[in-house]
Amino acid sequence: MVRWMLGLAAAIALSGGAIAQTAVQRGDYLVNSILTCGNCHTPRGPGGVFDMSRQLSGGPQTWDEPTFKVKGSNITPDKDSGIGGWSDADIKKALQQGVRPNGTPLAPIMPFNFYKIFLSADLDAVVAYLKSVPAVKNEVMPPIYKTAMQGEGPPGTDKQANPADMNDPVNRGFYLVTIGHCMECHSPLVNGRHDFGNLGKGGQEFKGPWGVAVSRNITSHREKGIGAWTDAEIKAAITQGKRKDGSPLKPPMGYGLYAKMTDGDLDAVVAYLRTVPPKE
Ligand code: HEC
Numbered sequence: 001m002v003r004w005m006l007g008l009a010a011a012i013a014l015s016g017g018a019i020a021q022t023a024v025q026r027g028d029y030l031v032n033s034i035l036t037c038g039n040c041h042t043p044r045g046p047g048g049v050f051d052m053s054r055q056l057s058g059g060p061q062t063w064d065e066p067t068f069k070v071k072g073s074n075i076t077p078d079k080d081s082g083i084g085g086w087s088d089a090d091i092k093k094a095l096q097q098g099v100r101p102n103g104t105p106l107a108p109i110m111p112f113n114f115y116k117i118f119l120s121a122d123l124d125a126v127v128a129y130l131k132s133v134p135a136v137k138n139e140v141m142p143p144i145y146k147t148a149m150q151g152e153g154p155p156g157t158d159k160q161a162n163p164a165d166m167n168d169p170v171n172r173g174f175y176l177v178t179i180g181h182c183m184e185c186h187s188p189l190v191n192g193r194h195d196f197g198n199l200g201k202g203g204q205e206f207k208g209p210w211g212v213a214v215s216r217n218i219t220s221h222r223e224k225g226i227g228a229w230t231d232a233e234i235k236a237a238i239t240q241g242k243r244k245d246g247s248p249l250k251p252p253m254g255y256g257l258y259a260k261m262t263d264g265d266l267d268a269v270v271a272y273l274r275t276v277p278p279k280e
């Protein structure tokens with residue numbers, strides 16, 4: 001009995017706890033950590049703190065771009081103002097192809113180009129979790145599109161990951177960094193399109209109540225990037241929003257959500273970041 005329990009504990013530790021999880025629990029873990037869906041879809045109360053009593057019922061910010069004007073949708077199961085009337089297949093199509101059941105496209109602020117890599121089990125888990133959260137009635141401003149929507153993901157992210165990849169820290173890190181759309185913020189924008197040839201070079205501006213934050217170079221470059229940082233320094237940046245010198249990093253990166261990642265997943269993210277080719 002004792003030996004059996006030790007074996008089970010070791011197996012759970014190795015898998016990051018995954019084997020004991022239901023689909024809803026796995027979806028909860030993913031949505032509320034690496035995926036940061038709430039960063040764009042959950043309303044905020046005073047001081048910018050997430051209003052979890054209305055979680056996922058529509059984001060506070062508006063993206064008013066030359067080609068579209070949109071807000072983060074209500075993705076709770078409310079039948080009228082949310083996605084309660086959508087089938088599982090409808091939700092997956094929106095997540096991976098950026099198309100609603102009525103055929104309208106989603107603006108590429110919604111990182112659907114980063115979600116084609118999803119393992120089927122993880123995608124099922126996200127859908128199961130979305131269907132489990134309380135339905136909240138909240139009409140979000142309808143989107144406005146001024147041209148056809150387009151978007152793309154970084155190289156190697158256009159096809160589904162292989163479950164066997166999860167055993168290798170670098171491949172698993174690539175998977176996590178992709179579904180976490182880190183490189184959407186950390187690659188330069190040139191004429192409104194991502195320059196993934198300069199993957200991780202940073203330089204995008206994010207305006208908000210915090211002023212302007214500029215995404216940083218997170219390539220393995222030893223001076224311009226994070227190549228000379230220790231693992232602990234990189235993890236403190238991701239989960240606590242601390243620079244190498246200890247001073248605070250600004251939003252909108254979802255530090256508090258990444259703080260819920262397992263050590264195994266964080267180690268994998270760091271292992272992958274170390275392989276990102278250096279950029280000046
Ligand atoms: C960077 C911000 C951002 C993140 C992160 C994000 N979304 Fe979105 N999402 C949006 C925006 C903005 C829209 C609306 C786009 C539009 O109207 O064209 C949207 C639309 C959607 C829709 C379509 C809903 C509808 O009624 O049309 C679904 C479903 C969705 N998101 C689910 C998710 C899930 C699940 C996650 C996490 C895996 C996620 N989103 C992460 C910004 C984001």
Ligand code: HEC
Pocket residue numbers: 177180181182183185186206213214215216217218225226234237238242243244248249250251252253254258269
């Ligand atoms: C919504 C956009 C966004 C997303 C998503 C995002 N980041 Fe960031 N990140 C930023 C911005 C902006 C900064 C700089 C903030 C500042 O300088 O105050 C930053 C800073 C950092 C830093 C600190 C680097 C330095 O030189 O100080 C690291 C490391 C980092 N991000 C890694 C990641 C990783 C890994 C992910 C995915 C798990 C990620 N980021 C997702 C926007 C983002």
